[in-house]
Amino acid sequence: MKLWGVVAAAVSACAGVASAIAAFTGGTAQPSAAPVTSAAVTVAPPPGAGPAGTSTAVAPAPTPTVASPVRWTGKWVLGLEGIDLTKVPPARSTSFTFFRPAAGRSGSSGMMVKGTVARWTGPGEPTAQGCRDLLLTQPHDQVDVVGGDTVCVVNENSPIAVLKITDTHYDQGSYGELDTEVTIWNLRMTS
Numbered sequence: 670m671k672l673w674g675v676v677a678a679a680v681s682a683c684a685g686v687a688s689a690i691a692a693f694t695g696g697t698a699q700p701s702a703a704p705v706t707s708a709a710v711t712v713a714p715p716p717g718a719g720p721a722g723t724s725t726a727v728a729p730a731p732t733p734t735v736a737s738p739v740r741w742t743g744k745w746v747l748g749l750e751g752i753d754l755t756k757v758p759p760a761r762s763t764s765f766t767f768f769r770p771a772a773g774r775s776g777s778s779g780m781m782v783k784g785t786v787a788r789w790t791g792p793g794e795p796t797a798q799g800c801r802d803l804l805l806t807q808p809h810d811q812v813d814v815v816g817g818d819t820v821c822v823v824n825e826n827s828p829i830a831v832l833k834i835t836d837t838h839y840d841q842g843s844y845g846e847l848d849t850e851v852t853i854w855n856l857r858m859t860s
Contacts, residue, residue, distance in 0.1 A: 786808070
């Protein structure tokens, strides 16, 4: 008898969720863009009630996060002249005005990324939205980097990008260079 009480409580909870969803969406039953998953629940009836029955409860799947399209991806040697993230493919400065983000020396042998930057330390690969959130909450003017580091970057008018540092070269270029793998998304700081 206790098992039937548990099943009744589960069915009641599902009905409550369905009612809340209907109320939230205005009470109309419209097709969902997200796939719907279902789970089969096998329940043993009370003794003497016959064989086990199966009922199917349908629960909505979580809404998937929409990924920002990639605007450009490739290898890039980042130097003092910086990278123009607004161009496809990106561009280097050809005048005395330098772009940010840019590479720079740090101390007697280290390297840094200068500009609006935030080191990615989250689990998994960075996403456009993850980098945007990080740049909004933990921005820096520069961060020291070593090979293997991942840094989210943006310029005031540019799309958001991520730099994966593959190697550092303190003695190359005008002020050191960084070998990077760059991904630039379409997402910007202000939408």
